[in-house]
Amino acid sequence: MPKLNGEPLWTETEAAxxxxxxxxxxxxxxxxxxxxxxxxxxTENARKSSSYKGLTGEAKQKxxxxxxxxxxxxxxxxxxxxxxxxxxxxxxxCKICHQPERRKYKNGAVIRLAVDHDHGTGVVRGLLCADCNxxxxxFKDNVDRLLEAAAYLEAAKLAQDNVVPIQS
Numbered sequence: 001m002p003k004l005n006g007e008p009l010w011t012e013t014e015a016a017x018x019x020x021x022x023x024x025x026x027x028x029x030x031x032x033x034x035x036x037x038x039x040x041x042x043t044e045n046a047r048k049s050s051s052y053k054g055l056t057g058e059a060k061q062k063x064x065x066x067x068x069x070x071x072x073x074x075x076x077x078x079x080x081x082x083x084x085x086x087x088x089x090x091x092x093x094c095k096i097c098h099q100p101e102r103r104k105y106k107n108g109a110v111i112r113l114a115v116d117h118d119h120g121t122g123v124v125r126g127l128l129c130a131d132c133n134x135x136x137x138x139f140k141d142n143v144d145r146l147l148e149a150a151a152y153l154e155a156a157k158l159a160q161d162n163v164v165p166i167q168s
Contacts, residue, residue, distance in 0.1 A: 017077065017122065076115050076124055086127055087113065095126035096136075103130045 031038045055063055065080075072078045092100055094113060103111045113127035119141060128136070139145045 072115070076117055077122070078115065078124060083115070083127075086124075090127055094129035094132050096128055096132040099129060101129045 028042070069080050072080060072083055090113075092113070094101070095116070101111050101113055105111060111130060114130060114133040115124055116126050116128045116133055116136065117124045136146075139149065
């Protein structure tokens with residue numbers, strides 16, 4: 001966020017975050033058109049700065065926590081404490097299926113619940129498991145489509161229940 005004398009130029013509202021993200025996006029797109037090597041330099045710098053290869057133990061965990069904290073704040077306007085509070089309120093369960101996350105990273109650690117938010121307003125709605133989060137994403141958060149899908153499944157279930165198996 002742009003600052004003047006160490007203070008933000010505006011309060012961090014959703015409109016400000018949206019404006020700034022759009023500004024950054026257009027800036028980088030313009031730079032990539034003007035300078036073909038810009039994208040390569042930017043990608044390489046991102047790879048170097050985000051890589052924790054070579055770090056071990058506590059240093060690696062501190063780095064991962066720092067990146068996660070920044071990502072939550074930048075992406076959703078959440079602090080780690082707010083995420084943890086939501087997690088506790090939901091008892092570590094997905095807000096839709098009421099199950100704990102089952103997916104795991106390659107190293108065997110369980111993936112954290114995803115932050116679900118309204119893509120139009122940026123308002124955080126809750127924490128979801130990867131499957132439910134992807135499901136909502138596939139339906140583009142469209143309530144009518146989700147209701148139609150539920151009705152479709154219900155109708156199919158009723159049709160199956162009314163089928164009499166053929167006996168030989």
